[in-house]
Amino acid sequence: MTPPRILIVDDDETHLACARELLEAEGYRVEVHLTGFGATERMIRTRFDLVLVDMNMPALSGEGLVSILRKRVHAPGVRMFLYSSNDEDALRRAASRLQIDGYVCKGDPEELRRKVGRALGMPRAGGAGR
């Protein structure tokens, strides 16, 4: 069984590298994209199971990107999460406004593992740190 594919879109390289490493350690195949621009093309080319989108990106915000993805990319199986350092309330509201699958607050590795695992139906194989 091929592992689920995840795309992370974030303009912050540190956050990008961290999230990638955390999720790869969980056994996912992870790709990253450094700006809102071009993410759409990437999603059309590759079928991802989950996309994590940062909220605060220059020129094309996460919200803007998600609405474009919703319109342009006909990928029914793709789940989308907002992934941001913003206030949790703001994230929750934005996710529900955009009618996407949810959000993950940056800075909580366990929450990232749990929410991603649940969304992709991956059984948690024991504790972290594999």
Place this chain on the structure above:
Amino acid sequence: MVRAQQTPGALRAAEPSPHRGEVLGEYLTGDDRVHPEDRVQKVAGIFFERPDLEAVALVREDRAVGLLTRSRLLVKLARNFGHELYARRPVTRIADLAPLALPEDTPLAAVLDRALARPAATVFDDVIAVTDAGAYVGHASVRELARQQGFALERSRLEHENALSRTRDLEELERVRARFLAHATHELRSPVSAIAVLAELIRMGCDRESLEQVRTKVPMLLRASATLRATVNDILDLSKLEAGRMDVAIGPVEVAPLVDEVAALARLLLGEKPVEVRVQVPDGLVVRSDPGKLRQMLVNLASNAAKFTDRGAITIRAAAAGGTARFAVADTGCGIRAEDLPRLFVPFGQLEDAHTKTHAGTGLGLVITRSLASLLGGRVLVESRRGEGTTFTVELPGGAHPEESP
């Protein structure tokens, strides 16, 4: 009857006006008095001599016992045989012996209510003002009172508008605060998040005994800590400045070593970029200022210049003349569009297009620099042209003091 005028809603509405002095006593138009026994002829003489006189009160031992208006006098005398009938009679024969008399501290609106409630024949007769003890003080023209009431309404409308505009200002301030909070939250939480996740990754690396995994995280951890430290410092500085808690310690400042230090920092920040850093400071220049604050301002301006300049030069100049010290940081960077200049000094206003946001920074540096300059009694000026470069100038009082050269 003109009772329709009796209590117009608009007049009522002005009643709770906060203005002091909007009482009858403040709007008296005269305190002319005659004795009740005075002959009509004599009183008529007074009116003819004083064309501006509208009314006199009939006063006996301080008490107003009647009111005679010019129009009433004219009507009586103009009648057939009016003059013959009344000229030698006491004025009480033609005066209104039950005039409207009100305490002098009656509010304007209440006075008008009472005055305009009178029958049509007397509706515009003057109102008599009396003391609490009932003594005559003077009389006031109803037309004048109505005019004053109009002014009061106008004032209260203006006050209302001022209050509205204050509310709007407060709302705008509230919006700015909310935006500041949202930005500050993000700017603080972002490096904290990175540090937390990096710590977790380092823990995982340790579990695996993978030195390589740990080694790659350490520089990122240091960067995130430095970012967090800078943001926390900036936010605390700004809070201190806004609360007026920033201490100032003025003393002689040797400018050249300070500017050299700032220039060295700029070179460090520029790294490999082909940008020359130049310093232009007169030999032995000493100014009176707060050395720490001056350094902070120059560091902010120079690191901004280093961030936004990819080629060319950054020039740091200092000069003093006429009691004013000027420090300028000029760059050949990307410049700022005229329409963006007002946003420069807005917290977190870093002009976020795809290009500029690639530059790190809290977006508080210029706000702090401007606050520091005004704390020291000076100001920050900016000149910029998109694509050509930007010059920031800090002007401070406390020009050259060569005699205090340490």
